[in-house]
Amino acid sequence: MEDLYAYDAYCFDLDGTIYVGQMMLPGVxxxxxxxRSRGKRLLFLTNTPVHTREDCYKRLQSLGVSCQLGExxxxxxxxxxxxxxxxxxxxxxxxxxxxLRRELQGIGIAITEDPYRSTHVLVGMDxxxxxxxxxLAAKAVRHGAVLLATNPDSCCPVxxxxxxxxxxxxxxxxxxxxxxxxxxxxxxSRYYAEKALQLLNVNxxxxxxxxxxxxxxxxxxxxxxxxxxxxxxGISLREDIQKTGIVPDYIWPSFNECIMEQQDHSKHSTVxxxxxx
Amino acid sequence: MEDLYAYDAYCFDLDGTIYVGQMMLPGVxxxxxxxRSRGKRLLFLTNTPVHTREDCYKRLQSLGVSCQLGExxxxxxxxxxxxxxxxxxxxxxxxxxxxLRRELQGIGIAITEDPYRSTHVLVGMDxxxxxxxxxLAAKAVRHGAVLLATNPDSCCPVxxxxxxxxxxxxxxxxxxxxxxxxxxxxxxSRYYAEKALQLLNVNxxxxxxxxxxxxxxxxxxxxxxxxxxxxxxGISLREDIQKTGIVPDYIWPSFNECIMEQQDHSKHSTVxxxxxx
Numbered sequence: 001m002e003d004l005y006a007y008d009a010y011c012f013d014l015d016g017t018i019y020v021g022q023m024m025l026p027g028v029x030x031x032x033x034x035x036r037s038r039g040k041r042l043l044f045l046t047n048t049p050v051h052t053r054e055d056c057y058k059r060l061q062s063l064g065v066s067c068q069l070g071e072x073x074x075x076x077x078x079x080x081x082x083x084x085x086x087x088x089x090x091x092x093x094x095x096x097x098x099x100l101r102r103e104l105q106g107i108g109i110a111i112t113e114d115p116y117r118s119t120h121v122l123v124g125m126d127x128x129x130x131x132x133x134x135x136l137a138a139k140a141v142r143h144g145a146v147l148l149a150t151n152p153d154s155c156c157p158v159x160x161x162x163x164x165x166x167x168x169x170x171x172x173x174x175x176x177x178x179x180x181x182x183x184x185x186x187x188x189s190r191y192y193a194e195k196a197l198q199l200l201n202v203n204x205x206x207x208x209x210x211x212x213x214x215x216x217x218x219x220x221x222x223x224x225x226x227x228x229x230x231x232x233x234g235i236s237l238r239e240d241i242q243k244t245g246i247v248p249d250y251i252w253p254s255f256n257e258c259i260m261e262q263q264d265h266s267k268h269s270t271v272x273x274x275x276x277x
Numbered sequence: 278m279e280d281l282y283a284y285d286a287y288c289f290d291l292d293g294t295i296y297v298g299q300m301m302l303p304g305v306x307x308x309x310x311x312x313r314s315r316g317k318r319l320l321f322l323t324n325t326p327v328h329t330r331e332d333c334y335k336r337l338q339s340l341g342v343s344c345q346l347g348e349x350x351x352x353x354x355x356x357x358x359x360x361x362x363x364x365x366x367x368x369x370x371x372x373x374x375x376x377l378r379r380e381l382q383g384i385g386i387a388i389t390e391d392p393y394r395s396t397h398v399l400v401g402m403d404x405x406x407x408x409x410x411x412x413l414a415a416k417a418v419r420h421g422a423v424l425l426a427t428n429p430d431s432c433c434p435v436x437x438x439x440x441x442x443x444x445x446x447x448x449x450x451x452x453x454x455x456x457x458x459x460x461x462x463x464x465x466s467r468y469y470a471e472k473a474l475q476l477l478n479v480n481x482x483x484x485x486x487x488x489x490x491x492x493x494x495x496x497x498x499x500x501x502x503x504x505x506x507x508x509x510x511g512i513s514l515r516e517d518i519q520k521t522g523i524v525p526d527y528i529w530p531s532f533n534e535c536i537m538e539q540q541d542h543s544k545h546s547t548v549x550x551x552x553x554x
Contacts, residue, residue, distance in 0.1 A: 126408065131441065164449070168450070170452075175448040180429065
């Protein structure tokens with residue numbers, strides 16, 4: 001990378017990229033200030049269905065990250081956009097938390113608890129998931145409801161632990177209903193990328209996707225024509241690149257190191273190395 | 278089938294074969310009496326982990342089926358036999374119901390709630406399954422515990438409904454832990470067949486497996502050298518034979534019809550037809 005600021009638009013994942021729990025990751029604010037001062041377009045893209053866009057906005061504000069509500073997409077919100085676009089009359093049985101219901105209702109999508117009246121089952125991470133919800137969701141799908149999920153992640157790192165995410169709940173409903181989900185909304189889906197690029201209004205090749213997960217963030221960027229940077233502050237390790245075969249354009253130990261490197265104008269960068277296969 | 282009583286031993290599935298809910302299926306008692314009077318060896322093989330052998334024995338007794346406790350194998354009990362044989366010092370984290378715990382404890386297998394002290398995670402159908410159990414089980418597996426399941430069934434027919442079974446709960450734990458189960462005990466497993474054949478003490482080719490599920494009962498018989506009869510009183514339909522490619526040796530609409538057919542000594546049987554592919 002000759003110039004850290006060479007792109008027109010920058011997409012950031014949140015957890016593991018901007019912050020971990022309540023802790024800001026090093027260099028984030030300096031990097032974002034640098035982008036803002038150069039007039040770059042920014043978007044924050046998270047796969048979480050358990051926080052609303054509003055929740056994410058407040059959190060970024062409280063951590064001192066300069067952003068607007070319109071610069072944030074969550075998998076829950078984009079799921080709502082999907083219904084508004086393709087099934088505005090849907091009657092959705094939600095396996096998920098309150099934030100997901102609020103995002104759907106905010107967009108005017110109807111929600112039901114009745115498996116026989118539901119047209120769709122939308123599955124998101126749900127920390128109150130239990131057998132009866134599994135039974136109800138499977139019953140709705142057997143009765144003809146279309147199965148969708150907010151995001152594919154099977155697990156989610158939190159401070160000191162890894163907890164089950166949407167993908168693991170979805171697996172149980174797929175097995176019990178003997179139907180695979182027809183649509184999975186979050187990164188790396190094309191639909192999520194379309195919504196992001198529409199908001200940014202730039203050509204995907206002028207956009208850098210920065211994230212900490214190879215299978216979602218980096219794959220998402222690659223499959224949708226963006227350049228990609230893996231930050232090593234979250235879930236994916238350098239050795240996972242070879243294991244997964246998902247090779248980012250850039251690997252950054254942290255934003256701090258890549259900013260320092262940029263300031264040194266080093267020609268033989270070890271930090272901002274391009275390890276394209 | 279020239280003679281309904283041509284075999285030395287007969288294995289019966291329970292649900293959908295002997296009874297559905299509290300209702301005995303037609304001809305069961307007559308058929309079993311016929312076998313008893315001819316001195317045949319019998320075994321009742323169920324994939325359920327939510328009833329103990331004792332529960333099944335009492336139920337069969339209450340429905341008037343002549344049997345002994347030693348003629349019954351459940352997936353939960355055979356899971357206990359597996360631990361006793363291959364991992365007698367196991368410390369098992371159980372995702373399952375009380376019956377499964379009782380079967381393990383009855384065989385002297387230690388049970389723990391601590392994911393860091395468990396050596397194995399055993400998954401069975403659990404109508405009190407919830408997110409925290411999913412989290413705990415996945416944590417144990419990530420920490421090195423071996424993942425096993427009592428039976429593969431993803432769903433289970435009950436009167437007027439289909440409910441999630443072991444396989445769907447297992448799927449969520451496999452996804453969250455990113456590990457596939459190393460052993461699945463119930464039908465159609467070889468281990469379950471070994472235990473059954475040891476009890477019967479007959480050559481598998483002299484044994485007829487009778488059940489209502491192609492993917493478990495009939496496949497179980499076929500994979501383990503037995504002859505097989507599908508009764509159409511439970512979950513599998515005649516048309517499922519072509520769909521699954523699992524072809525039983527005999528197809529019986531019910532025991533009643535196959536006994537009547539036998540009494541007619543019909544040479545051109547339509548009921549006891551052999552439809553081997």
